[in-house]
Amino acid sequence: MTGSWDTPDRRENARGTPQTGAPYPYPLPDPYRYQPAAIPGGYPPPYGGYPPRAAAPKNGLGVASLVLAVIGLVSVATVFAPIALGVAAVITGVIGHGRVKRGAANNGGVAIAGIVLGGLAIVVGLAFIAIWTTVWKDVGGGDYIGCMQKAGNDQFAQQQCADQFRRNVQDQLNITLTPTPVR
Known part of the structure; x- marks a missing residue:
């Protein structure tokens, strides 16, 4: 940097061309200032200092569990569909409830309803197998x-x-x- 009483401060930028002005830009207001301790992993925030958006909850498995269970209960006359759909509903419901426990989803009630109705579909399906077998023999x-x-x-x-x-x-x-x- 060179300068005297009649010339402003001069500095060179990365390309080697002279540049005049204050050595640093004006500071940002405090809410927008980068604070490394607030960012997980220590990476700088994207897009001008705003913190990253929170990830959307992954509620798909809980909803899928409930849908599979309801379809399983409606299809009891087909004998084997309620059992297969009930098992699928229980499995997806348990995985979905695990996501709720980890904080990745927020529909714990829906996942539990899918598990309960899936279990009910299995029981009703087994009961209908017994009923249809008896009728078939009769x-x-x-x-x-x-x-x-x-x-x-x-x-x-x-x-x-x-x-x-x-x-x-x-x-x-x-x-x-x-x-x-x-x-």
Whole structure:
């Protein structure tokens, strides 16, 4: 730096060209000043001294758990879907609740609801398996399968097996099934 009473202070910048003015820019107001202790990892804050934004909560697994559990409960008539969806709901709910415990998510109630309803879907699915198995035995479902295997490709014998099975269902369950149209 050179200067005298009649010339301002002169300094050179990184490119070696002379520059005049104060040696440092004016200080920022205190709320915007960089404070290394406030930043985790000691890295300078991005975008002019503002602190980084907090990460958005990762609530997807808790919501997915609840959705899977509800779909599992609605699909109880399909026998195996509630069990598979219930297991998936419990697993995603447990992982989602783990995220809540770590502070990465904020929907603990949704995750717990998914776990509880997923467990309920499993229990209801197992109950429906027992119900359908009992009904299948009562109406002679095993006899129907055996009859169809014996019939082979004979259309007349297959129709007799179907008619016999329909009569068994109507007699055992006290319902009337609509007859299939003859072609």
